[in-house]
Each structure stands twice: as structure tokens, then as C-alpha cells.
Amino acid sequence: MxxxxxxxxxxxxxxxxxxxxxxxxxxxxxxxxxxxxxxxxxxxxxxxxxxxxxxxxxxxxxxxxxxxxxxxxxxxxxxxxxxxxxxxxxxxxxxxxxxxxxxxxxxxxxxxxxxxxxxxxxxxxxxxxxxxxxxxxxxxxxxxxxxxxxxxxxxxxxxxxxxxxxxxxxxxxxxxxxxxxxxxxxxxxxxxxxxxxxxxxxxxxxxxxxxxxxxxxxxxxxxxxxxxxxxxxxxxxxxxxxxxxxxxxxxGRGMEVRREVLGDPHVDRAQARQTPFTARFQDFISRYAWGEIWTDPTLSRRERSMITLTALVAHGHYDELAMHVRAARRNGLTPEEIGAVLLQTAVYCGVPAANSAFATAQRVMAEEEGSS
CATH class of the missing domain: 3.40.50.1820 (Alpha/Beta hydrolase fold, catalytic domain)
Known part of the structure; x- marks a missing residue:
């Protein structure tokens, strides 16, 4: 039918x-x-x-x-x-x-x-x-x-x-x-x-x-x-x-902003993996991270992307870093600007952390260039 x-x-x-x-x-x-x-x-x-x-x-x-x-x-x-x-x-x-x-x-x-x-x-x-x-x-x-x-x-x-x-x-x-x-x-x-x-x-x-x-x-x-x-x-x-x-x-506007920054494919995958066990956590992310922090007009999305990249490098969250490199590009950062942010992390977060971050970012941007 x-x-x-x-x-x-x-x-x-x-x-x-x-x-x-x-x-x-x-x-x-x-x-x-x-x-x-x-x-x-x-x-x-x-x-x-x-x-x-x-x-x-x-x-x-x-x-x-x-x-x-x-x-x-x-x-x-x-x-x-x-x-x-x-x-x-x-x-x-x-x-x-x-x-x-x-x-x-x-x-x-x-x-x-x-x-x-x-x-x-x-x-x-x-x-x-x-x-x-x-x-x-x-x-x-x-x-x-x-x-x-x-x-x-x-x-x-x-x-x-x-x-x-x-x-x-x-x-x-x-x-x-x-x-x-x-x-x-x-x-x-x-x-x-x-x-x-x-x-x-x-x-x-x-x-x-x-x-x-x-x-x-x-x-x-x-x-x-x-x-x-x-x-x-x-x-x-x-x-x-x-x-x-x-x-x-x-x-709130949390899901709208989350989709605008991270892209529909990523959010769709996250929602498809959601279970009753993780539902409250996903709700927490959408309401607070995306519905309150990312919607605050005090900082632009470009600025928030730069801060987020730095924080992720500092804590060694490289899977999340890959996701936010894509988000940073969606928010208007150029590869040169992303490189400058990661170079800054070499000074304040350490060279080994920045080295891993550059490798992650280079892989993500190469993937994006190859799919465009």
C-alpha cells in the first residue's frame, strides 16, 4: 500500500x-x-x-x-x-x-x-x-x-x-x-x-x-x-x-540550535541511539547546553566554537573535538582560524595535546573536502 x-x-x-x-x-x-x-x-x-x-x-x-x-x-x-x-x-x-x-x-x-x-x-x-x-x-x-x-x-x-x-x-x-x-x-x-x-x-x-x-x-x-x-x-x-x-x-530552542550547529545527520544519529536509560541525559543536553548556553547572545557562535575547541583539547576529548571541528566550520571558522586556535592550545594546554588535536582536525577537514 x-x-x-x-x-x-x-x-x-x-x-x-x-x-x-x-x-x-x-x-x-x-x-x-x-x-x-x-x-x-x-x-x-x-x-x-x-x-x-x-x-x-x-x-x-x-x-x-x-x-x-x-x-x-x-x-x-x-x-x-x-x-x-x-x-x-x-x-x-x-x-x-x-x-x-x-x-x-x-x-x-x-x-x-x-x-x-x-x-x-x-x-x-x-x-x-x-x-x-x-x-x-x-x-x-x-x-x-x-x-x-x-x-x-x-x-x-x-x-x-x-x-x-x-x-x-x-x-x-x-x-x-x-x-x-x-x-x-x-x-x-x-x-x-x-x-x-x-x-x-x-x-x-x-x-x-x-x-x-x-x-x-x-x-x-x-x-x-x-x-x-x-x-x-x-x-x-x-x-x-x-x-x-x-x-x-x-x-526552548535547544533542538533547533543543536541541529544548526552540529548538523541534522549527527543529531539524527544521537536520537536514534537514545534509549529510556539515556533519554534524560539527551534532554539535559538539548535544554541546557543548546537551549540556554548556545542561545545566549552574549557570545557569537564563532566565539563559542573557539572556546569549545580549546576546552576539548585541554581535556583530551578528541572524539568530541572532531564533532566540534565540523561545527566550527559550520559556524564560519576557516581552516586557518581553527589552526590558530589549536596553536594557542599548544601554549596553554601542552604540545602533545595540540599534536593530537591537529591530527584530529586535519582528518576531519580532509574528510569534508573529499565529500564536497
Missing amino acids: TLLNHRAEGPTSAPPLLLGPSLGTSYALWDKVAPELSITHRVVRWDLPGHGGSAADLIKAGATVGDLAGLVLALADSLGIERFAYAGVSLGGAVGLHLAVHHPQRLSSLAVICSSAHFNGAKPWQERAALVRREGLAGLAEGADARWFTSGFTVPELVQDHGDADPDAYAACCDALAAFDLRDRLPEIAVPTLLVAGREDPATPPAHLREIADAVPGSALVELPGASHLAPAQCPEAVLTALRAHFGGPV
Whole structure:
């Protein structure tokens, strides 16, 4: 069976969390949020049919949100995920509501972001589906910024995703939105539920989220000032704070900075090796080393790299040194500057330590030159 295109991040031993996108976007909608959530969760974000990397033929005209929910469950099954937390934006949020009503045994908790239990009736979506089938997506993509963000804000990658989506699959998603109305089933939802509204959202205004919050027993509502429809892209830190509080885990930019400095391959390997025994240590590194020290603006990342290289040489941590030589290059240090730092260590840490450090650095830079 063909599955939804997806990206998995975080340790395989961590609690699973699935992230759903809005119509017209790809899983890139979660780029500023997913890495942080992956500190404490196995995050799986997915593309709608015909969007991003998902095949268009996964959906047909006349589709329903239930059909999309079935694709999400098939994806979870393929990954060996039985029960999971879920967060979704707009259409992705509707999928979460459907799962909570029709498959409650699969959900541990739910967050519905800039979404609705209905989407202003069938007619607007039927008209949009007909327009897209007739004229394609170019016209709609041009107006995406106004529907998605407040004035002056944009995310070009998401606008490009909109224009690149398959028109027939997009129209079928419009069919699903046209048929969606779960208002009379909301009181049945029993999983812990968070609603997140953007106060400047013209597509699903806060009243839509309040309606859900009023109907779902024990649910919580957060309204984000200055946020429009794609809140995870426009206000990632506010969304992350709300999701952390709901799903559990620390708030911060630690994983984002860790990936920027050390690179995705290294962090992915570290997370893949994580076990329940090492999970708290990995969390400690992400929160304190990367979320507090490396994010402190007092020193630049170049300066922090030079200090880190010196400390590692002083203590003879040459495996870590190799990793931070790569990080130093990523932070803008030239080979000559790295050499000058290591020469300084010869004076203050000793010639034998510097000798080993030069050998390590030379090997790393030769490997990088060979792979470029």
C-alpha cells in the first residue's frame, strides 16, 4: 500500500506524536516546531495527498476527512505506532477531531490548531474545488499570503508548496472540507484536548475554536495574539509553548540550535541511539547546553566554537573535538582560524595535546573536502 509521505524525528523509544498539515502546505509547516518537540517525542509529520511528497492518487473526488484519517492510521500502523498524541492545523486539525471521535482508542491526546468542527458550510469549498479543477492552483497560490498570514509576513517555501500541489488532489481535499461537520459529536471526545486559535485568523477565527472548547469536556483554549491561519509557521515559539504544556516537555530552542550547529545527520544519529536509560541525559543536553548556553547572545557562535575547541583539547576529548571541528566550520571558522586556535592550545594546554588535536582536525577537514 502506498503511504503518505512523512518525516520522522526523535528517538524511537519516545512517545509518538503525529503532526498534520493545513490544506495547500507540506510538512514544512512544522519546520520551526517539530525539531523541538522531537526532544521528548517521536515526531512524525505527514503530507496530504498530492502535497509535498505524497502521491496524488491517494485521494479521489468526493473524499472525506475520514478517508484522510484512514491514511494517517495506515501510516501509524506501518511505523508500528498503536497509540499516539496528535496535533493538526486546519484540515490537519479536522483529521485529529475525526480520530478523536471515531478512533479514540488510537489517541492519547489532541491539539487542534487554527481549525474548526465545520468550515463555514459546503458551498465555498465546492466552489473552490470546481475552480481548481477548472483553472489549476496558480491563482489561489498568489493569494495564499493573505489567507495564511498577517500583512507583511510570508514563508516563501509554503507558498511554493501551494503552487506545486496537485490540483485534483487539492480539489478532493476541498471536497473533504465541504462534507466535514462534527459539531454534534464534539461532546463525545474524551482525550485531553487543546485548542489553539490565531486572533488574526480570517479562515478559522477564534470563535470556531471556542465552539469546540465549549463542547469538548475538559478541553483548554489558547488564543495567540498576532497569529493568523498558519500559526506554527508565523508564531512557532508561542505554538511550541502551548504544545509543550499540553503534551509535556521543556520549552526552548535547544533542538533547533543543536541541529544548526552540529548538523541534522549527527543529531539524527544521537536520537536514534537514545534509549529510556539515556533519554534524560539527551534532554539535559538539548535544554541546557543548546537551549540556554548556545542561545545566549552574549557570545557569537564563532566565539563559542573557539572556546569549545580549546576546552576539548585541554581535556583530551578528541572524539568530541572532531564533532566540534565540523561545527566550527559550520559556524564560519576557516581552516586557518581553527589552526590558530589549536596553536594557542599548544601554549596553554601542552604540545602533545595540540599534536593530537591537529591530527584530529586535519582528518576531519580532509574528510569534508573529499565529500564536497
